[in-house]
Amino acid sequence: MVATKLFIFLIIAISCFRLLRFTESKVVQEEVDALQEISSTLGSKYWKLNADNCELEMVGLTLEPPKNSEHGIVCECLDQNNTDCHVVKVMLKNYNLPGILPPQLVKLPYLKEIDLSYNYLNGTIPHEWASMHLNFISLLVNRLSGEIPRVLGNITTLTYLCLEANQFSGNIPSELGRLNNLQTLMLSSNQLTGKLPASLSKLRNLTDFRINDNNFEGTIPNFLQNWKQLNRLEIQASGLEGPIPSSISLLNQILELKITDIKGPIQDFPTLKNVTGIEKLVLRHCNISGEIPTYIWTMKNLQLLDVSFNKLVGKIPSTISAEGLRFVFLSGNLLSGDVPESILKDKSNVNLNLNLFRSSSVEKNSMQALPCLETFKCPQYSNCLHINCGGKDATVKETGKNVLYEGDGQVEGGTAKYYLNGKTYWGFSSTGDFMDDNDYQNTRYTEKLVLKDFNIEDEAGGAQKPLVKKISNVHVTNKMLEIRFYWAGKGTTRIPYRGVYGPIISAISVVSDSD
Template identity: 35%
Template structure:
């Protein structure tokens, strides 16, 4: 028994020594620096740095050593990420050719490199990945790259221009290509259809034109396709229905010829679908409501039929279509994690929800003349709310007094909170009334300010803008292009408006003034992103309309201007009173026969007036008449009826007032339709 125990103990001790030896051996091996890449690849790095404008590479260090200055490790996911992420790294693959190291990836993002795309990249035969997004690079994609076996290319948010090269189709190893937020122009070359291994293609926010080429249907491995805000033309290509591997499809802003809803029935894995402003008409196919979509955006089309919806879809945007039919009952059970936008449709008003839900936007979504739809009920519960509106992807909000706001859309590719819909200035503002421009309201798609309870008539609307996000410096942070349209009473007043261009600089105010007419006691001011400009510069979620403040003033002025001071009002009132007293004294004397006069003649008038007759039993009535005339003629207030004049006829003492049908001072003060003067900073 004892011998057996000794034998087992010796084996355990030996095994322990073996583990210690192996661990020490691994530590020694891990401390051995990997060999540097071949000399020709080092020389290529020298040339690449010169072409990019990269001046801080330390060529005395081994670029394959991840502990050298060539490599900046990314921040852990649990660490708060900075607004601008700067990344500089070169990595090697040392598992090729018996342990020889070769340059495998180059990542240089957010560094404001001001050179050009390097032709010398082709001298790195083992390079698979090049990431140069958020820099200040110009020029176009070098032809030399077509000889490489690149797999991952990201060139987003630069100043690259010219046509998308057809020779990119020769890089058949590509699985990822992102060219968004640049200045590329022209049509998409059909040669891109040769990229049969492509899984992600992003061409957003350029100046591309023409129709989408049918050859894209050859990219059957495609999982993500994005072609938004670039100026493409319709119709929607039916050939894209062959891309059955798609998980995410985003196409928007197709101009020209329209089409029916594309056949997407075989895209079983589709989880995010955007077909916004694509001039698509007809009904929404029933299978769309059965797909496992987390996000669905079919806004600004001509879609008809009933809204069924999907209870599992978190974000549903169907703004500005021709939808009819009932509101499904399950909508009322959704919490704030869901966002549903059915604004600007033709749903039957008798079927609107009875409760107000912040996640559901039904602004102007009902037929039968009820423009507010659900909001008409909401206003009964909390009219003229003065709570702070932090914005949101799809919501209606009664802002303050007679103002309401409706927001549509969703900022993609970023972790969005309500604060992302409020822009905060990033520098010191030096313009007059700078407090108006320190914050501004943002919207990814459409933002409407709706003013109710106005008196009909003409108004002056002033819109206050300042670009407080996009910069002026020689940096990628200056490359953003904010372009949007402005409608007042649904009339297009500003098309392709760019705040920074209008002001000729960032952080400077632009005020635009417009005349408009109110005919139904309401005023609508709408800011709309029509798919132009950039979408991810200087960071994702920086696009669409931005507005700092709005002022609205009635053009119907009272008899004496409101800007006059009290002393001036009293002087003017006293002068008018004295003149009236003289005239009336003479009239009374004439009536009593001192001048032998008779009855005054009376001319017919087409204006409805109110007549007040005073007692004439005694001369006290005469004094009352003169006192009231003197007092009223010296007062000016929008809530008091106007005194048009007086009349002395025979024994009658008459005062002629403005006529207000079925009205009173109490009604005027209760906030019913009136002339309006308001100024509101929108945040």
């Protein structure tokens, strides 16, 4: 039978009653009733499906949908007369739905895709879903909790499973290894623990695997080599330890490889000579020593290289033939020699700070890439500093006097940005492509780790609450004070939507003890 698809989009506007009319068709009454139950369970009150014409009726005084909302129901008719139609896809993204995941999905026997991303759904995944023939489940950015149900391993038709940015805990169930059709598995930004189950080695069709920002144990498993189709691998601040297995060189289809913040023994640079198509390579803070292999600088598809905060030595080749290379971040290593002109062809996208480079033939162009190449000298000094982060100048009354907080909101952000306030002689330097914010170890100054794994929501006792942290006995060397913010891979940049998020700092105030 020829299947025709009718796309029913949920368009919510202020109205008391609205009909969205489509081709005459017939959805079985059981599924119409089920959709109404599903709507109620999700916490939605504004729509229902017309049984006779596969029409979506908007009822009640509806509100404008959220700005970035996406919505739709897809019906598929099994006959050319459109008299035997069934729901095959439900999508309600960014609708702030406050309910729970609906067990009633099981009453939609032809359903293939469910996308409820970016809502406030709580509870866990209903066991009833295990009997369905779904191929796509996305529950990205919700408030789901508890353990990942083992019965998910029964949905062997799944090709896509995204549980990212929830509050799932416990181990990854070994039953997920049964999902032999799975291509995408995204579990980042949860509270998962334990070791990666060996059964995952059976997922030989995986193309995308992400487990960032969790609390796993053990080393990065060698069975990753089984995923020969893998295009994207992300293990950032996952809790797993090194070394990076040498078998990773067998993943020659990789386009994006991101492994960061792993503990473990010192290791050599992973062998990636056969991964010729790689586009983004991030091996930040992985305790890697030795030299950067020369073939890295010849990879024609490489666009981003971030090997910051390792123990790399040696020189950068004078000629770099990686034509597509746009972002290079080598901060916090022990690299030496001259800085080649070829790497500074687009200096705004390069950060080589805190290495042992000599002044180069392009020193006049190197300030963006090497803001700390030399000791900074101020024409005048001050014993206090007040900055309004991300805003304009603001005057605040403190201890009976007005204090001017200078704004930095007029400064355009960007990759490897270096900014100096020419009036009062404070500034900032940013490292990274804003996929990650980087910190570094500086042998020139005395350092003190003040806050580690700082969670502002926990510290403040909830969201939308201000918090002031006072830090005393700050060490100043050569009349210079550095304040550094480093994202160690914890947390997510998916909320409220994928974007750039720095430290949640409203203002910085530095006052001398003598004041």
